[in-house]
Amino acid sequence: KSISKTTNQILLLDTGIESNAANWLEEFSKYCGLPVEILPVGIDKLKLILHSLIDEFQREAIISAQAERIQSLSDQVFALGTIAGFAKVKSEQEAIETIRALMLDLFGPQDVYFAQHPQEPSLCLDSEELIQWDSDINGFLLTIRYGEQHYGTLVVKEILYPEYRDRYLNLLYYIAELSGLAFSNARAFDEIRRKDEEIYLSNERFSKAFEMSPEAMVIYSLTKNIILDVNQSFERDTGYSKKEVIGRDFLA
Numbered sequence: 001k002s003i004s005k006t007t008n009q010i011l012l013l014d015t016g017i018e019s020n021a022a023n024w025l026e027e028f029s030k031y032c033g034l035p036v037e038i039l040p041v042g043i044d045k046l047k048l049i050l051h052s053l054i055d056e057f058q059r060e061a062i063i064s065a066q067a068e069r070i071q072s073l074s075d076q077v078f079a080l081g082t083i084a085g086f087a088k089v090k091s092e093q094e095a096i097e098t099i100r101a102l103m104l105d106l107f108g109p110q111d112v113y114f115a116q117h118p119q120e121p122s123l124c125l126d127s128e129e130l131i132q133w134d135s136d137i138n139g140f141l142l143t144i145r146y147g148e149q150h151y152g153t154l155v156v157k158e159i160l161y162p163e164y165r166d167r168y169l170n171l172l173y174y175i176a177e178l179s180g181l182a183f184s185n186a187r188a189f190d191e192i193r194r195k196d197e198e199i200y201l202s203n204e205r206f207s208k209a210f211e212m213s214p215e216a217m218v219i220y221s222l223t224k225n226i227i228l229d230v231n232q233s234f235e236r237d238t239g240y241s242k243k244e245v246i247g248r249d250f251l252a
Helices: 002-006 021-032 043-087 092-107 162-212 232-238
Strands: 010-014 036-040 111-115 131-134 139-146 149-157 218-221 226-230
Touching: 010 021, 021 036, 043 092, 043 162, 092 111, 092 149, 092 162, 131 162, 139 162, 149 162
Parallel strands: 010 036
Antiparallel strands: 111 149, 131 139, 139 149, 218 226
């Protein structure tokens, strides 16, 4: 009965080896209630058919393996592209926008936002958790941290295919780690910029004080034994211009 539900016809490839094959098949046909067709074939013909079926099966297996390899390579390319994108981040705002754009591309959510200090208790994750699925928002919360530094929570609402959430876990952990690194790098860039600004302002203040000093002043290199700069008072008091003395030995 189960055969009659899935089969339209019974086909016998008759090699002539078994003389009663046709009788057995007729009885089986009556039992199943299916029409039967007998196709006389030689041994060589049967071998050819079987080899053809085997070749087709092997081709499908090879195509499937190639598809998996292509998918793996695609995932690696995606990973490299993602790393490159995060590596270019130089501010926290850039980090937020990069992560948000990635979430929109991957999960098609209706809303994505970054909560540095979540006000809603439901948005406060345990310090040890990186990912928390939330059925109330049909999405998830992603903790962004690096080392001991906690930067905030990314809230992703109403994703397209929440039923596949278990498949997303490895990818989300990967994104969470990259996001934390991006925020850490962004703060390091901010610190470098701040230090550069401090050095620039300090140099600018020194330069003004040096030039405007009423006393003749000289900046001299002890290692090279040459004059690097002089101020206006030096030019006034000595009668030598900057061009005349810069690069010369002070004691010459």
